[in-house]
Amino acid sequence: MNKKSKLLSILMTCTLIIGGLFGCSKSTTTESDNVGSNANSDSKKEITIKVAADLVPHAEILEFVKPKLKEDGINLEIVTFDDSNQLNPALDEKQIDANYFQHVPYLESVSKEKGYKFVVAGNIHVEPIGLYSNKIKNIDEIKEGSKIAITNDPSNEYRALVLLESKGLIKLRKDIEDYNATPKDIVENPKKLEFVEVDSGQLVRVLPDVDGAIINTNRILEAKIDPETALFREDGNSPYGNVVVVREGDENREEIKTLIKHLTTQDVKEFIQEKYRVAVVASF
Numbered sequence: 001m002n003k004k005s006k007l008l009s010i011l012m013t014c015t016l017i018i019g020g021l022f023g024c025s026k027s028t029t030t031e032s033d034n035v036g037s038n039a040n041s042d043s044k045k046e047i048t049i050k051v052a053a054d055l056v057p058h059a060e061i062l063e064f065v066k067p068k069l070k071e072d073g074i075n076l077e078i079v080t081f082d083d084s085n086q087l088n089p090a091l092d093e094k095q096i097d098a099n100y101f102q103h104v105p106y107l108e109s110v111s112k113e114k115g116y117k118f119v120v121a122g123n124i125h126v127e128p129i130g131l132y133s134n135k136i137k138n139i140d141e142i143k144e145g146s147k148i149a150i151t152n153d154p155s156n157e158y159r160a161l162v163l164l165e166s167k168g169l170i171k172l173r174k175d176i177e178d179y180n181a182t183p184k185d186i187v188e189n190p191k192k193l194e195f196v197e198v199d200s201g202q203l204v205r206v207l208p209d210v211d212g213a214i215i216n217t218n219r220i221l222e223a224k225i226d227p228e229t230a231l232f233r234e235d236g237n238s239p240y241g242n243v244v245v246v247r248e249g250d251e252n253r254e255e256i257k258t259l260i261k262h263l264t265t266q267d268v269k270e271f272i273q274e275k276y277r278v279a280v281v282a283s284f
Contacts, residue, residue, distance in 0.1 A: 109155045164214070
């Protein structure tokens with residue numbers, strides 16, 4: 001090989017070595033850039049929580065706080081069911097992260113029956129139940145033998161009977177436990193009231209067929225009935241606060257804590273008061 005050929009060979013070898021070094025350097029930089037890009041992407045990634053609720057007022061209250069949760073990087077997905085009896089099974093089966101539709105006595109009753117391992121994450125509001133009627137205008141018009149419709153689920157049935165007792169219309173036996181009672185537990189019924197027990201979702205529908213019905217306020221709002229038309233209702237000290245419920249242990253999840261934080265602000269309290277008046281009362 002002559003000197004010219006040797007020199008050309010050396011130059012080509014150097015070029016390849018330098019090119020390889022720059023290639024490695026470029027590859028390393030690109031990989032580092034990708035890692036940084038992925039890290040930034042992960043840090044901005046939203047967390048989605050799925051909460052099942054009754055349409056009114058629960059889903060509406062959740063909609064009110066949804067933008068605030070968005071600011072905290074949480075996407076709130078609100079799910080509604082045609083039958084509220086599906087909400088606890090859905091939570092138990094991990095279809096949702098939380099539900100918001102029930103009060104504590106109902107939760108305790110159904111958990112005892114079904115074996116659910118649920119806990120309360122936050123107490124949000126009370127919906128005072130009341131007696132509604134298409135036929136009478138005040139309590140004095142309740143006559144002997146009047147038909148009164150009440151729900152047939154144990155905890156809310158007890159609640160309805162306690163309301164009637166508070167107005168002097170009936171008297172319950174004193175040894176009732178666990179918020180469970182039926183008309184069989186009435187020991188005094190001076191007006192001989194006749195009780196019609198139906199599913200809570202049917203109470204508004206049977207209203208024309210009875211003299212009165214004790215109905216949960218969310219059912220009244222859904223039916224677009226003015227809650228001010230109740231002949232009488234619970235006061236704001238009711239123990240039946242509507243709560244956000246999660247599976248045991250999930251109450252410690254940061255996104256659940258953030259949800260409760262936003263549901264228990266002064267802004268939510270004012271929203272509830274302005275939108276629902278006497279129908280819904282904040283319980284925080």
